[in-house]
Amino acid sequence: MIFLTGFPGFLGTRLVQALAQRTPDAHFQLLVQPKFETKARLVLQDLGLWDRATLLPGDITQPDLGLGDRYDAVAESITEAYHLAAVYDLSIPREVGWRINVEGTRHVLDLLDDAPQLSVFGYVSTAYVSGRRTGVIREEELTHHAGFKNFYEETKYHAEVLVQERFDTLPTVVFRPGIVVGDSKTGATDKFDGPYFILSALQKLPRYTLMTRIGTGQETVNLVPVDFVIDAMLALSTAEHAGTVFHLTDPQPLTTQQIMKTFTTLLNMKVAYVGVPPAVARGLMNTGPGRALGIAPELIDYFDHAATYDSQHTQSALAGTGIRCPSLRDYAPAMVRFMQAHGGQRAEAMY
Incomplete structure (x- = not known):
């Protein structure tokens, strides 16, 4: 069972469609904000995936993700997971960004800690966790004290810190896209x-x-098209890449x-x-x-x-796949x- 947050958002919708094509017998559990439940149903119908998905009205800002008594059953069924839900607005107040991007990510990680069948977890971060750093930013780098241009960057940075702290317990692949178009x-x-x-x-x-x-x-x-981001995520979301960070950025x-x-x-x-x-x-x-x-x-x-975003790990891992930005x-x-x-x-x- 594939668990995913961020549906029916821009990246989430496209990722579900691509995952469904990659694995024709895959079923989905999609954590959806209640205000988007009607839209989510329509999108699933348009994609022809209504019979392969279960909508889970919920909220990542709640400790139990709003799942209530479904929490344990959902956790036990997860074999693959992707966390995309976040607030992406550059002008967000810090409190809003912290509640959604940081605490929301913490709550998803807690769920996955209780998922005994989990084989891979794809987490969508951003290249701009680098904040005000300048020069060449490498994929294996995260911690810095350069500051941030806005609270979006700051809260996504602290969310990725939480994710990397659980590299030893969760089979996680981190994706840092540039500005997705x-x-x-x-x-x-x-x-x-x-x-x-x-x-x-x-x-x-x-x-x-x-x-x-x-x-x-x-x-x-650094601009990147959404199809490159999705194709790269599918190719790199494997257990062998657990503990790796990939810059999904334009090398030129x-x-x-x-x-x-x-x-x-x-x-x-x-x-x-x-x-x-x-x-x-x-x-x-x-x-x-x-x-x-x-x-x-x-x-x-x-x-x-x-700032420039080195993507040598990504390019090496994608070599031979035909996937390039x-x-x-x-x-x-x-x-x-x-x-x-x-x-x-x-x-x-x-x-």
């Missing part, structure tokens, strides 16, 4: 944040326009200016850039015109941060087309 072939997403804020803002501007360049524009931003990410050039070219725009320090850019995003563009001030920190230049056209057709239809946050 839509499918590299279709552009499909229901998570219009991150770079989509930039795309949305560009579409509101005249074809010939001025735009701020944050810092030098030469620092990289584009710089901020290269990303902007890619997007503006696809939108047939001519842009002149005015360089401003990040602090000034954050202030501009809090003005009336800045708010009209819809770019979250918290996003600015990611456009001038001198494509270049943004190759999938940006699909991303832009989908944004133009569906932008603004952002799904409700899980928490």
Whole structure:
């Protein structure tokens, strides 16, 4: 029985679909927030998986995950598990992030400690547990005192600390994706944040326009398409990789200016850039015109941060599988087309 949190979210839905295809006789127990129970039923019907899944209305912030008297039976049936449920908003208050990302993860770990048949546990962290660290960030590194850009990063960091503390007792594989965007072939997403804020803002501007360049524009931003993330998770979620951390990141990410050039070219725009320090850019995003563009001030920190994410373990483990992270230049056209057709239809946050 495969136990999973985070359904029917962006990654969770795609992971369930991929797991079902990988193992045609697999059955699922899906911990679902009650407010998403109706949506979850519809998604399972669309995927043709209604007869292979049990919905478990619950809440990771509760010590028993809201399972009540079902808790022991669920734990005893789990053979494979994935924890994706989290709050991903960069502007979350610390208390909210701690309750969901840290305590919620602790409660899932406690359940899995009581799962005698568990063979592998896939935990979705983020590359940005590195916080304000700069330079090369390696997969085997976690502990640091550099601080964090926001409470999302801080709480995901402390959640991964909890996960790694149980490496000796749980067969865990940790995945640290970069900024996840839509499918590299279709552009499909229901998570219009991150770079989509930039795309949305560009579409509101005249074809010939001025735009701020944050810092030098030469620092990289690590974007990864959702299909690469899911394919890599499936390939690497095995007992032999237990105790390993994988950066699901682009080994050759584009710089901020290269990303902007890619997007503006696809939108047939001519842009002149005015360089401003990040602090000034954050202030501009809090003005009336800045708010009209819809770019979250918290996003600015990611456009001038001198960090790169080494993924040697991931690349070595995926060698021979044909799974690799494509270049943004190759999938940006699909991303832009989908944004133009569906932008603004952002799904409700899980928490």
